[in-house]
Amino acid sequence: MFNIVDIQSAEYIHWAEALLTGEEEEWKKWARQALKPLGAEAAFLCTNEKVRGLVEIKISFWRKVITTWVELNDNNDHQDFYNQPLFNNKHLAYNGNSLYIKKCIDKNIIYVKDVLQGSNFISLE
Numbered sequence: 001m002f003n004i005v006d007i008q009s010a011e012y013i014h015w016a017e018a019l020l021t022g023e024e025e026e027w028k029k030w031a032r033q034a035l036k037p038l039g040a041e042a043a044f045l046c047t048n049e050k051v052r053g054l055v056e057i058k059i060s061f062w063r064k065v066i067t068t069w070v071e072l073n074d075n076n077d078h079q080d081f082y083n084q085p086l087f088n089n090k091h092l093a094y095n096g097n098s099l100y101i102k103k104c105i106d107k108n109i110i111y112v113k114d115v116l117q118g119s120n121f122i123s124l125e
Contacts (some may be wrong), residue, residue, distance in 0.1 A: 008070050012064055016044060016065050019031050019041070020041060034057060035057060036105075037102060038087070038105070039105050039110040042087075043088075043109045045084070046071075046088035047085075047088070047089050047091065048090045050098075052087070052097075053102060053105075067121070082111070082112050082116065083111055085110060085112075086101075087104075
């Protein structure tokens with residue numbers, strides 16, 4: 001017997017994979033715009049199952065795509081420290097909570113490499 005939840009989850013995963021791979025298409029621009037509050041494609045790098053900032057995504061379909069991807073994707077542990085996302089990363093936390101700072105995402109500060117110069121943190125002064 002078919003499990004409708006599994007079928008629906010597979011469809012959400014299919015949409016995520018389609019967005020992340022293949023040719024550039026017009027719909028992908030709209031999808032990235034919808035996902036911008038989480039850093040567009042960086043949203044798919046979340047390693048924390050409780051995705052912070054999810055409410056900022058106005059289109060419920062894309063919220064569900066992200067949550068399904070994070071729940072089911074086991075490829076979320078990154079070996080390359082510099083290309084890890086700063087936000088919704090279980091390895092980067094403050095007081096036990098993953099980080100989410102919308103102002104940084106709005107300024108395109110999304111990955112660890114965005115706050116480093118060589119091996120030093122960039123000064124905020």
